[in-house]
Amino acid sequence: MQNTPSLLDPRTARLLPWIVAIAFFMQTLDGTILNTALPSMARDLAEDPLRMQSVVIAYMLTVALLIPASGWIADRFGTRRIFFGAIVLFTLGSLFCALSHSLSQLIGARVLQGLGGALMMPVGRLVVLRAYPRSELVRIMSFITLPGLLGPLIGPTLGGWLVQYTSWHWIFLINLPVGVLGCWAALRFMPDLRGPERTRFDAPGFILFGAAMLLITIALEGLGELHLPPVRVVVLLIAGLACLAAYWLRAGRTPSPLFAPALFHTRAFAVGILGNLFARLGSGALPFLVPLLLQLALGYSPAQAGMSMIPLALAAMAMKPLAKPLIDRLGYRRILTGNTLLLGALIASMALVDGSTSQAWLLIHLGLIGAFNSLQFTAMNTVTLIDLRDNEASSGNSLLSVVVQLSMSLGIAAAAALLSGFTPPAGSADGSVLGAFQATFLCVGLLSMLAAGIFLQLSPEDGRSSRRVDDTPD
Known part of the structure; x- marks a missing residue:
């Protein structure tokens, strides 16, 4: 069961958890800081505030769709390249969000942000899993999971403060210096780890599992923040569960599925x-x-x-x-x-x-x-x-x-x-x-x-x- 950890120099071993933790913080903060700014953004873009929820949904659905493929992508192209690319995409998406002059531009920029956000968390955690002995996993995990707790708590307050005293653009602009620092640190200290063997990408499985995640996520959000009619929620949920069942039945007879039933x-x-x-x-x-x-x-x-x-x-x-x-x-x-x-x-x-x-x-x-x-x-x-x-x-x-x-x-x-x-x-x-x-x-x-x-x-x-x-x- 034991992993063979990557040999890290002492400086990299100390700094790597900070790099992953900061990237996690950027992502979790972004997930909640936006909500308090939506009314101000709607006024500035001359949009109906009720339509602004699409800005949140665009990011959420992009993340839900891409996360299932994150492990294969990291194994295929290496953790350093993918983690660096994820921070670049997230940072560029933040910049384009701040520069947006219409709702459609803002939604497109949020999709770009979501592409980066979907890779940052799983790839960062994968690096920690492979780079350190399992005896150190509790200590490292306890450090890098802190941003997952702090982001949702700080986000609404910080978002309200920035909107009240500056403008909504700053909820995205604050990501830029952190992103630039993260890109440098990823290139300098992130180990380039790959899977032990190269496998083919399970495209049909990705389509089935991705569809399941999209449908189930929309259904859950429809039950909560989106306030969709109950009939639509039930239809979306049943459709998502059907796709998930189809994926699971197929995964049992596929040599290299995205998520093998043998994991369980x-x-x-x-x-x-x-x-x-x-x-x-x-x-x-x-x-x-x-x-x-x-x-x-x-x-x-x-x-x-x-x-x-x-x-x-x-x-x-x-x-x-x-x-x-x-x-x-x-x-x-x-x-x-x-x-x-x-x-x-x-x-x-x-x-x-x-x-x-x-x-x-x-x-x-x-x-x-x-x-x-x-x-x-x-x-x-x-x-x-x-x-x-x-x-x-x-x-x-x-x-x-x-x-x-x-x-x-x-x-x-x-x-x-x-x-x-x-x-x-x-x-x-x-x-x-x-x-x-x-x-x-x-x-x-x-x-x-x-x-x-x-x-x-x-x-x-x-x-x-x-x-x-x-x-x-x-």
């Missing part, structure tokens, strides 16, 4: 993939629910709501150095089962927050959620990949990226649907907006806790053999 013979990978999908329900809902709760139900200003999210980020950073010792001592099974229950309980207990809750207690509560959320991300991502063989690494890593993308949409869609269902009609005396948020948090937290049953299927030894071998000092 590795128990830690199978449990990690399914656990990621369902445990991220609460994590995906948090950046959507918490700012709305603070502003709509508790009367916070946008600035106050943004500042209240800071404890989530700080606690996530504080938990980072504790992840490896905890996992080494307790093992993945205990950590993920217990942490899933605890995190779900903390999210559900947000139902107790009301107008009488002190701000200090609310900040402590959010900080605890941030800390255990950070541990959850690190443990889930690592256990999914740690026992894969070298020839399975790129395929398994790409599938993890697909699941993360889907789970984010699922979390927002579930939260939006629950909130809409619990919100009383206008003018109704039955219930309140605060009551709707409380019921939504309770449901999301309880649903997240159910993923603990998935993590219970891990063996106490899963992932441990990988940590005992190659346990070399820094």
Whole structure:
């Protein structure tokens, strides 16, 4: 099961996680910073604000379509070239977004951004998986997953601040210096790793799986932010699941599929993939629910709501150095089962927050959620990949990226649907907006806790053999 890590010089070994983490931050920040700027962009482009959602959808669908092919592309052309190209595409897309003078130009630029964004995360994680011994994977993963937590929390606040004090163009322009630095660092320090053997690209499988991801993603977004009629959501979801079933049946008899069913013979990978999908329900809902709760139900200003999210980020950073010792001592099974229950309980207990809750207690509560959320991300991502063989690494890593993308949409869609269902009609005396948020948090937290049953299927030894071998000092 053990990988043969690439030989890195000490300087590269120190800087490589920073390069990957910064690229992740660019992508996750971009996913949320845009939403607060859409009304201002609509006014500037003389467009209907309701049509501006297409700017978000263009990026989301491009990422959903291309991620399944990211592993094969990296194996075929090398990680350095593809990671560098991904940053270039993302940076150029950001520049063209800022220069856009019409909605169609902006959508085209977002597609270009999406081409880069779809490759940055899976290729960056693949480099880490192949360049470091598995004994170091927990430590490195705990570092590079931080941007995935910080981006969605900082994005709305930063986007609102930039729009209020500068212009919406700056939500894209801030990517340029980071992108230029990232391009230089990728060329200078990124190792050029390729797959152990060259395989043919599974074009029919890519079409089937890509169609499934597109249809399912649109269905989930339609249930949440797009507010599509339920009939359309059901049709899209069934069509997507049919494409996924067709892909899976075909993959069983294809020599080199995008994602081989044999990946699921590795128990830690199978449990990690399914656990990621369902445990991220609460994590995906948090950046959507918490700012709305603070502003709509508790009367916070946008600035106050943004500042209240800071404890989530700080606690996530504080938990980072504790992840490896905890996992080494307790093992993945205990950590993920217990942490899933605890995190779900903390999210559900947000139902107790009301107008009488002190701000200090609310900040402590959010900080605890941030800390255990950070541990959850690190443990889930690592256990999914740690026992894969070298020839399975790129395929398994790409599938993890697909699941993360889907789970984010699922979390927002579930939260939006629950909130809409619990919100009383206008003018109704039955219930309140605060009551709707409380019921939504309770449901999301309880649903997240159910993923603990998935993590219970891990063996106490899963992932441990990988940590005992190659346990070399820094």
